[in-house]
Amino acid sequence: MGKRIVVIGAVACGPKAASRAKRLMPEAEITLIDKDDLISYGGCGIPYYVSGDIPDENQLRETSFHMLRDEHYFRNAKGLNVLTKTQATDIDRERKVVKVKCLDSGKQDEIPYDNLVLATGSTPFMPPIPGRDLDGVFAISNLHKAIEIKSRLARGEVERVVVIGAGPIGLEMAEAFSDLWGVETTVLEYFDQVLPRLVDPPLARMVEHHLREKGVKVVLNARIKEIRGKDGKVTEVVEENGIYPADLVLFATGVRPNTELAQKAGLLVSPLTRGIVVNDRLQTSDPAIYAGGDCVEIPHLVLGKRVVMPLGSLANREGRVIGDNLAGRPTKFPGTVGAFIMKCFDLAIGACGISLSVARAEGFDAIYALNNQTERAHYYPEADFIFVELVVDRVTRRVLGFQAVGPKTDGTLARIHAISSILPHRPTVEDLIGLELAYAPPFNSALDPIHDVAHTAENILTGLLVQIDWEEVLRRLREGDPNTVFVDTRHPKEAEPLVKKYPGRWIHVEYDKVRANLDKIPRDKDIILICNSSRRAYEAQRWLMAAGYKNTYVPPGGLNFLRRWGVEL
């Protein structure tokens, strides 16, 4: 008889581990257990199922060749024993048995194992707000919830939705409600930006503006007091400064690893991350037990500490590593760099590594550089802009993170793919400058946006480029700071309206005429150099610094950023 393996959890990591192990050890006896009857579904596809882009929930459960991944599939095609609607209640590590309970019959049983795999996933975290138990208040903990939400939408019961949390799932769901069902949608976010910690304000503000353009109401710094209902059904969400009527409320406030089983069994669970502790072969503190997916903590290769990173891509890769190890192949899981991408209406948003806010909170002495340029050659038809931010450690010049917001093509994915692939090698800014990135006009510029933002970062680090934050620029402009002059280096026509609006303070000296017009640019004031992308402003700054100017500044990324924030000068 082959090895006996029990896998608890059958959504992403579990089935992958079980199937891989069985392919490597056809003689093994592998049992896959899940408390649900809907298993092995594409959870990340739920927003597109709710929106209607994907008509049938079974599409999330099918293989690419349209076989439904139900218990029969795993039995017949994969050769696994499958127990659905079965709860694992206890692990007896001494006797190496898992105690299970059939949720339909209530019958209890024991399953012996040589190796056990915990792929118990995570559960949405719902902050203890009064009223969160009302009918119509949801968190997407499984496919059933998604089906229920979609039924309510389809029955026309939902006219107004409040989404709590502006993280990726909150925003994806907001789009699903608003875009395809035309539901009045409000997103309430505790922090002062959307996608907090994931992307920094320069890009987050673009996403926020885009959401508003698309008719989604976004409330930042929201402090929710209560969810109110009538006859047990939700009617409104009460926030400190406003009341938001709602037929449906969705919590998208993060998840917590499911570790009760592990804890009861005495396995090491981190009090800091709440994740099950595993080594790089994904073994728990009991070498006979492996764990993977949303329930474990893994090393963050940039942060240098362990994190819980509930991403479907990691869960699948971890499943394969576990499958290998179960079969005696000592494969390692290297850790994460937090590669992430999402669609938000017409935008793609991606990131990897850590954001500037996280970097500074973690004690890095970090700087940032912004860039915007067309995704493909600027002369190629319909080339749209991609906006990127690079986060770099000032002293070591190590790349800490990268973020991008572009049109919903795959151009953003391309840049995230490049950086996330190289991040484990601890690249410096100079390494990014040296990256070889394919070019042809329909797909890219000769220098990729990655090169350009790395050049900017290097120029900042070496003092060639001196920046000033946009908040400070806007403050000085609006307060009429008498010691600052804005020099617009663009075409005369572009500059004209602002020259008229801010006489004496906003002057025009075109980029290629700077050297010949130094007399127009005062030496005793702060000079803020303006153009659309900050390329011309940077070159103008080089000329001014060469001419002995002391206080010249370039706002990062240029006016194109302001436009995407919906800010008018």
Added chain:
Amino acid sequence: MGKRIVVIGAVACGPKAASRAKRLMPEAEITLIDKDDLISYGGCGIPYYVSGDIPDENQLRETSFHMLRDEHYFRNAKGLNVLTKTQATDIDRERKVVKVKCLDSGKQDEIPYDNLVLATGSTPFMPPIPGRDLDGVFAISNLHKAIEIKSRLARGEVERVVVIGAGPIGLEMAEAFSDLWGVETTVLEYFDQVLPRLVDPPLARMVEHHLREKGVKVVLNARIKEIRGKDGKVTEVVEENGIYPADLVLFATGVRPNTELAQKAGLLVSPLTRGIVVNDRLQTSDPAIYAGGDCVEIPHLVLGKRVVMPLGSLANREGRVIGDNLAGRPTKFPGTVGAFIMKCFDLAIGACGISLSVARAEGFDAIYALNNQTERAHYYPEADFIFVELVVDRVTRRVLGFQAVGPKTDGTLARIHAISSILPHRPTVEDLIGLELAYAPPFNSALDPIHDVAHTAENILTGLLVQIDWEEVLRRLREGDPNTVFVDTRHPKEAEPLVKKYPGRWIHVEYDKVRANLDKIPRDKDIILICNSSRRAYEAQRWLMAAGYKNTYVPPGGLNFLRRWGVEL
């Protein structure tokens, strides 16, 4: 007075080197020389200008903010001395002067330098075929030639074009002629595939089929004898097996580095690659002289030897490295991994590293793996297929190359970006399996096509998957090999036509029923396992091997490849 720098060549590398050096050393006196009057243009955009996608040639010469990059621009905006229509005729290294001749006036002059930069580019190579001097026979050596070709198209003088060479430029130009001008276009290629050396036959055959579907005639193994004309104008191209009428013939048969000047000056030029020899700071054998762009040889980081790689992306990056070094910053150019991408009608084609054919020709013991899967989650609307090939060294498991053909989204770019970024770190197959690649259903699957093809490669290397080449599969099927049985593991309906067509030899056992139907699958024959992507076939092979079957084989990548080759079974 600042350093005196002379830069010869003002298309890509030259202007970049000069502009960067001037930004770093505003006091330097930098002279940019070119024999042409059209300088600093996006040469890679020429096919899209000829096609009409880009209406005006000046668009190829403009900055992203619509300033024409002519001599005035480089003087005013960049602070360079610019001499156009000026030929550098000699370098006197003793006296450190460049001898120049004004092509308009014939006037000769000398320009002293402290540092010299050779960015002399390359010239199209035209094989010595009789008739290549006829009117109407072109090679795109500069923007003037492109303008002339487009004028002829616009004047309606061109009804039939023959393109000689099916490399990237040949195919891009074939598309320009055929797609937008409706010109009858024939591509003659010496080798037995399109894009020889760049991509291997599995992907090249797809491109070839696509070209034919789009109405382009493709002739492989072409042996051109002569180009014939009438009254000095081209009329037809005579090939060994056919005569192709043509009003316009375009040579796209590669380029040769322009090194006459360097050779005359006694600089080291490689007799092997024909490129100017430079160190990793891009210094020639004379430390006062730098060189970059199409005219130099650079290290190929996978091949382990030096190559000439005439790519606009490299030329730009080399220009910046030279600019740094001129200013005393010891920046290095790391070499190339040959990252390449192109559009061909509705396809994107990309590659990096080396192809299987090159790897084997260079003595590597290389294997290959194919994969096809949807670019985004298979359940996401309009998810189209991407086809990839991975080339791996059998012994070290080192990744040697990667190729992809997908729809003309940026999905192909994304995968090339990931691999080209990591290739300098000499990744193994296991490193690719460990890559973190961002996932959300609108952009990717939980496991990227890179992961999947790396899994396949690993399974081949460890003997879990046993492949058989498609040529052999097709031979056995067509010749009715009595010792081979084809087992179709797909849905019954998919298999039915072939089961009928090849009775007894093509049998159907669905993927999830293999274990229960071993009696149907003979043990004394070669079993070739069939499905669309070879995923099910691989799993079926695992079951058969576990059941003791000795001779089971899976054709790489599945039937989806055959379909894209236009092959009917």
